[in-house]
């Protein structure tokens with residue numbers, strides 16, 4: 001356990017800070033303004049994608065200026081790894097979404113497999129419209145579909161393994177107050 005803490009302290013000491021806290025806060029405020037403008041009259045149902053979406057959702061919601069119904073779901077495919085595998089549903093949403101506008105909120109669109117699967121599920125449950133919001137879009141050409149984009153994106157970040165603002169490295173540093181890249185990854 002102590003070894004792990006030492007390793008994780010070293011990871012932070014050697015990491016590159018790509019986006020600082022102030023820049024992230026500005027991006028979240030801009031997204032909140034966009035989402036409010038687009039969805040304030042739609043009575044959307046919001047889903048936080050656990051675990052990574054927790055911090056972003058927690059900071060976004062108080063900035064939305066309309067009555068919000070918020071729920072959560074949990075789908076995961078990276079676990080303790082730096083490459084994604086098969087998507088595992090840990091908690092499928094139970095809220096009734098038939099005929100609703102749904103907004104899925106997550107920390108990162110990397111390859112996009114996770115968001116596509118969640119959006120497909122919501123459509124299969126009768127959602128009228130499924131929109132997505134991500135704090136970070138990682139820039140590379142490995143997306144699940146060419147030109148895959150979220151409907152609302154905060155920041156475009158280079159193709160490194162990231163942590164902070166909900167994103168973890170081996171389960172740690174979701175709490176890092178900025179967007180960091182692991183040394184060498």
Ligand SMILES: O=P(O)(O)OC[C@H]1O[C@H](OP(=O)(O)OP(=O)(O)O)[C@H](O)[C@@H]1O
Pocket residue numbers: 049050051052053075076077078079084106107108109110111112113114115168
């Ligand atoms: O676009 P993709 O390549 O599918 O990757 C993005 C997903 O990966 C991370 O979740 P992860 O599987 O690590 O689960 P966790 O949030 O519970 O750690 C992240 O929070 C996104 O949900």
Ligand code: HPA
Pocket residue numbers: 078108110160161162163167168169
């Ligand atoms: O770069 C990443 N960091 C943390 N979690 C992730 N899930 C997908 N990509 C990433």
